[in-house]
Amino acid sequence: MEKTDAIVTSASATKQNRQPFQMRLRTREAIAAYIFLAPFIIFFSIFVVRAVLSAVNISFYDWQILRPSRPYVGFANYQELFNDYVWWIAVRNTIIFTAMTVTGTTIIALTAAVAVTQNIPGAGFFRVLLYMPTLLSVGVVGLTWVWMLSTQFGIINYGLSFLGIRPVNWLGDENLVLPALSLTTIWWGFGFPMLIFIAGLQGIPEHLYEAAKIDGANGRQLFFHITLPLLRPSILFVTVTGVISHFQVFGQPFIMTSGGPGRGSFTVIFYLYDIAWRAFRMGYGSAVAVALAIIMGIFTLIQFRIVGRRVDY
Amino acid sequence: MKFNLLKHTGTYTYLIILSIFVLFPLVFSFSQSLMTNQEVNRWPPPIIPPSPILTNYETVLSQPDLKLVLWLRNSLFAAAAYTTAVLLICAPAAYAFARLKFPGNNILFGLLLLTVMLPSQVTLIPNFLLMRDLKFLDTFHALIWPGAANVFAVFLLRQFFMQIPQELEEAAILDGASYFGRFRHVILPLSTNALTAMGIFVFLGHYNDLLWPFITTSSLEMRTLPVGLQILNSSYAGQYRPLVLAGAVFATVPIIIVYIIFQRRIIKGVVMTGMGGR
Numbered sequence: 001m002e003k004t005d006a007i008v009t010s011a012s013a014t015k016q017n018r019q020p021f022q023m024r025l026r027t028r029e030a031i032a033a034y035i036f037l038a039p040f041i042i043f044f045s046i047f048v049v050r051a052v053l054s055a056v057n058i059s060f061y062d063w064q065i066l067r068p069s070r071p072y073v074g075f076a077n078y079q080e081l082f083n084d085y086v087w088w089i090a091v092r093n094t095i096i097f098t099a100m101t102v103t104g105t106t107i108i109a110l111t112a113a114v115a116v117t118q119n120i121p122g123a124g125f126f127r128v129l130l131y132m133p134t135l136l137s138v139g140v141v142g143l144t145w146v147w148m149l150s151t152q153f154g155i156i157n158y159g160l161s162f163l164g165i166r167p168v169n170w171l172g173d174e175n176l177v178l179p180a181l182s183l184t185t186i187w188w189g190f191g192f193p194m195l196i197f198i199a200g201l202q203g204i205p206e207h208l209y210e211a212a213k214i215d216g217a218n219g220r221q222l223f224f225h226i227t228l229p230l231l232r233p234s235i236l237f238v239t240v241t242g243v244i245s246h247f248q249v250f251g252q253p254f255i256m257t258s259g260g261p262g263r264g265s266f267t268v269i270f271y272l273y274d275i276a277w278r279a280f281r282m283g284y285g286s287a288v289a290v291a292l293a294i295i296m297g298i299f300t301l302i303q304f305r306i307v308g309r310r311v312d313y
Numbered sequence: 314m315k316f317n318l319l320k321h322t323g324t325y326t327y328l329i330i331l332s333i334f335v336l337f338p339l340v341f342s343f344s345q346s347l348m349t350n351q352e353v354n355r356w357p358p359p360i361i362p363p364s365p366i367l368t369n370y371e372t373v374l375s376q377p378d379l380k381l382v383l384w385l386r387n388s389l390f391a392a393a394a395y396t397t398a399v400l401l402i403c404a405p406a407a408y409a410f411a412r413l414k415f416p417g418n419n420i421l422f423g424l425l426l427l428t429v430m431l432p433s434q435v436t437l438i439p440n441f442l443l444m445r446d447l448k449f450l451d452t453f454h455a456l457i458w459p460g461a462a463n464v465f466a467v468f469l470l471r472q473f474f475m476q477i478p479q480e481l482e483e484a485a486i487l488d489g490a491s492y493f494g495r496f497r498h499v500i501l502p503l504s505t506n507a508l509t510a511m512g513i514f515v516f517l518g519h520y521n522d523l524l525w526p527f528i529t530t531s532s533l534e535m536r537t538l539p540v541g542l543q544i545l546n547s548s549y550a551g552q553y554r555p556l557v558l559a560g561a562v563f564a565t566v567p568i569i570i571v572y573i574i575f576q577r578r579i580i581k582g583v584v585m586t587g588m589g590g591r
Contacts, residue, residue, distance in 0.1 A: 026414070029415065029492070032491075033409040033414070034409075036406060036409040037406050037409045039402045040462055040467065043402055047440055047443075048462055049428075051435070052436060055439050058438060108331070111327065112328075112331055126328045128580060130332070131580060131583075132339075132569070133335055133339075136521075137388075137542065137564060138523050139523070139538060139539040139542025139543055139561070139564065140542065142543075142546070143342075143542055143545075143550075143558070143561040144341075144342045144558075144561055146546070146550070147342070147558065148338055148341065152354075153354055154358070155341055155358045158356070187335070192583065195583045244432070248432055251523040251539065254524075255523075255543050269434055269524065273524065273528070282442065286438050289437060289438060292435070296431075297430060300430060
């Protein structure tokens with residue numbers, strides 16, 4: 001009797017002991033996690049969370065860097081922005097540029113990826129070569145292409161002269177400047193999406209192609225009925241990240257055209273730069289930044305609705 | 314192995330056209346950087362230099378208002394320091410998200426997901442004002458710290474860490490390894506490829522940035538290469554084009570050399586990262 005009691009007590013004792021021990025283990029794990037996270041949380045709080053909240057806050061003030069008084073103005077900055085035709089020109093330009101660049105980049109990247117994943121000699125060499133421009137700085141890209149696109153001495157116009165086309169003022173014509181900047185950007189940036197597509201193509205099981213070939217499918221059918229549908233996740237990734245990054249275009253117009261001719265290549269980030277660092281209007285500039293965030297959020301959601309349906313196969 | 318060239322004619326034609334598209338601007342710039350101003354301003358545009366000269370390089374590197382070597386050094390140093398900071402700050406955080414249980418896990422991760430949707434320019438003005446208040450403007454601090462909490466890096470590394478088999482860590486636990494020991498001696502050695510890929514990405518992103526260094530630096534000695542090339546272009550393009558082209562080639566050569574040496578690793582790393590992003 002006494003013995004059983006002892007056993008019961010000892011059993012309950014271990015039970016009681018185990019609970020705090022496990023709890024201690026869990027606390028220790030949580031403490032370790034927070035120590036691992038601490039540096040990140042500190043930087044993230046200061047430079048991201050605080051900064052975003054501060055941008056929203058500043059956008060409600062008439063905050064000019066050179067003036068000591070900063071009156072609260074409510075939504076006045078947003079009202080001004082909504083009625084500012086220069087802002088709408090910048091939005092329009094940016095949307096046109098982004099649409100052309102993302103479309104062109106995706107098509108070239110996808111076709112290039114299909115070409116370099118064929119089982120042919122030299123495929124690896126082409127892969128390395130085609131990725132190269134992506135590594136260049138926007139400064140180099142801008143300087144190189146400004147000269148290529150020159151009206152008077154540009155090699156592109158020289159090439160076109162063989163087709164009987166008279167010299168084109170690429171960067172000086174309001175209707176041509178965005179396509180010209182877009183071409184430059186496609187040249188610069190198609191390497192990265194190409195590698196994304198290569199990764200995607202390598203993930204498509206070979207037996208799907210074998211089966212389709214047995215059923216008598218030709219190359220085009222294979223591409224449209226197997227490759228394209230199965231690449232959907234990669235296409236989603238490339239277009240979403242492409243829209244996000246090209247919508248923030250700044251360097252190409254800044255270096256190549258200074259936003260011109262007129263406001264022909266004035267983009268949203270260029271406008272933000274202009275307001276905040278040339279006019280020193282931080283309040284209005286913050287309203288621009290917040291508006292940009294809202295526009296991009298809407299774009300991303302729309303894209304996920306369109307391309308994102310049934311991403312898993 | 315039989316190889317049917319005819320079957321692949323289309324593929325090769327396409328690849329060669331693409332290669333010319335990619336290479337021509339670079340070759341053309343290099344070639345014209347070896348010419349005089351008169352030779353460059355000629356129709357038809359000369360592609361092969363009649364008598365190659367190196368004076369443009371001598372001039373562009375010795376011009377007192379251009380400091381290309383210093384700008385290159387600034388860019389490389391800032392990008393390297395930034396990459397180190399990102400890896401030191403983000404890798405432990407990614408480990409905590411991937412493997413450790415702690416209260417607030419979901420809330421914190423949700424917050425990260427939310428901010429990744431925001432364009433980074435939203436933080437531009439507040440961070441600029443903060444740099445000004447901290448007297449960090451025109452110093453390397455401004456180029457290194459503000460982007461150090463790189464959410465993208467945390468996501469990708471977390472993804473990689475989650476793929477490492479749990480059993481490997483359990484063996485280390487039996488050996489009495491601490492959390493730090495497991496991270497340092499099990500996780501990190503198994504993630505060198507992921508860390509390299511991440512590092513290349515982060516480095517290049519920083520190296521190519523234009524707007525942030527443009528607004529936070531002001532002295533000629535603190536400019537980075539992209540900003541410097543803009544200065545070179547705006548002050549010399551009108552009067553002496555080959556000088557600008559020589560500057561562009563000078564800025565390109567180090568990157569191409571690094572790329573040729575590490576090409577396999579870079580391509581593999583990027584493809585791997587692309588898979589992580591799928």
